[in-house]
Amino acid sequence: KQEVTQIPAALSVPEGENLVLNCSFTDSAIYNLQWFRQDPGKGLTSLLLIQSSQREQTSGRLNASLDKSSGRSTLYIAASQPGDSATYLCAVGTASKLTFGTGTRLQVTL
Amino acid sequence: GAGVSQSPSNKVTEKGKDVELRCDPISGHTALYWYRQSLGQGLEFLIYFQGNSAPDKSGLPSDRFSAERTGGSVSTLTIQRTQQEDSAVYLCASSHGGGKAGELFFGEGSRLTVL
Numbered sequence: 001k002q003e004v005t006q007i008p009a010a011l012s013v014p015e016g017e018n019l020v021l022n023c024s025f026t027d028s029a030i031y032n033l034q035w036f037r038q039d040p041g042k043g044l045t046s047l048l049l050i051q052s053s054q055r056e057q058t059s060g061r062l063n064a065s066l067d068k069s070s071g072r073s074t075l076y077i078a079a080s081q082p083g084d085s086a087t088y089l090c091a092v093g094t095a096s097k098l099t100f101g102t103g104t105r106l107q108v109t110l
Numbered sequence: 111g112a113g114v115s116q117s118p119s120n121k122v123t124e125k126g127k128d129v130e131l132r133c134d135p136i137s138g139h140t141a142l143y144w145y146r147q148s149l150g151q152g153l154e155f156l157i158y159f160q161g162n163s164a165p166d167k168s169g170l171p172s173d174r175f176s177a178e179r180t181g182g183s184v185s186t187l188t189i190q191r192t193q194q195e196d197s198a199v200y201l202c203a204s205s206h207g208g209g210k211a212g213e214l215f216f217g218e219g220s221r222l223t224v225l
Contacts (some may be wrong), residue, residue, distance in 0.1 A: 096166035
């Protein structure tokens with residue numbers, strides 16, 4: 001059974017800092033890995049999708065990497081802003097579904 | 111529509127009543143998923159549709175839960191004889207891909223409260 005772990009569970013940083021969120025998974029037989037953000041009381045917004053054959057994807061200030069063999073992914077956020085405050089979720093894709101981690105709650109302070 | 115639409119956004123019901131939750135996926139998306147998010151918990155997979163069929167319904171917690179999809183579009187999740195532990199946010203997602211979990215796009219969710 002696939003298990004996805006995200007560390008840290010919560011993180012508070014001052015505005016402008018670069019930060020890294022970590023995701024690990026137990027079964028490397030995945031099709032893809034997706035990072036989402038979730039604002040309080042809202043649904044999930046897709047940030048980045050990495051196919052299993054890829055090693056990284058970039059979108060603006062976000063960069064996600066994937067090391068499938070070691071079961072790890074990182075989400076790098078450059079020059080953090082208060083608007084980045086949210087819960088970040090990592091999910092690994094198999095044939096029929098995504099399996100989610102429990103998320104990292106990020107707060108960026110002024 | 112432009113995104114995944116879910117209704118109702120909020121539902122309060124009494125224990126023992128039946129509820130129906132609706133999901134309108136992004137037009138043209140063949141794959142549709144239902145997830146549940148309980149307070150302080152991660153997202154729990156419920157069921158996956160490819161077209162109108164459900165190749166994976168392994169996450170449905172009991173036989174009180176059922177879902178259908180018609181016309182390869184709208185899906186309804188039905189919970190019969192609701193219990194307090196059914197209280198959660200029910201999230202629907204759709205994806206263009208078939209056979210593999212492609213990029214998923216989520217709706218805003220339906221918050222269910224069972225009194």
